[in-house]
Amino acid sequence: MEIHIQKRSFFSTKKKDLEGNFVAIKRKKPYIYDMGLKVKVLPEIHPKFFWDTNFILLDWETAYIPIISRIIERGGQNEIDEIIEYYGRKKIVDTIQNEIHFLPNYAIDRATYFFPELKKEEMNCYLNRKDKSYGWI
Known part of the structure; x- marks a missing residue:
């Protein structure tokens, strides 16, 4: 070491x-x-994105799912670049696609803008939306 x-x-x-x-x-x-x-x-991310937690005690390794979803939902290009540098693009794309269970519609659109390899139809948060129409209604 x-x-x-x-x-x-x-x-x-x-x-x-x-x-x-x-x-x-x-x-x-x-x-x-x-x-x-x-x-x-x-990552050099402003604490304002994590107003509801103690930013100093934030565990960046275990809390990667809420961190990535918060930055996708509220961050800009600089914050996206910082989490890509920290976590790696593959882990972020996999997390958005398979592990995040909810993102608002605008955040789903932002995720597909920042990561063009993502498709809405393959994202877990898109499939679990409450406003999707069901066949029997």
Whole structure:
């Protein structure tokens, strides 16, 4: 394992989350320290997209489904590029297609705009819409 050392600047702060990992918040990109052994660069996304959670304690690995759906629904091209850089395009496309169970209609259209390889008819959130017409009604 590599050990990464980061110089602390005047503008950075270091906080400890619930699992004991240190999170350094800098002006540019925040880094997460896992007991000082590895560093993962977090996406540069404004905390306003996650107004209902504690942004500092957000676990980017386990909460990838709500993070991706929130950014698809409310983010712009810069935020989309950041999550592609962090998660990878294949994981995001697979998550949108198979794991996200609800997106509003405008967010489905945005997802197909940002990711042209997606088709509405193959997206789980499109198939589970409440406003689709049923044959017996």
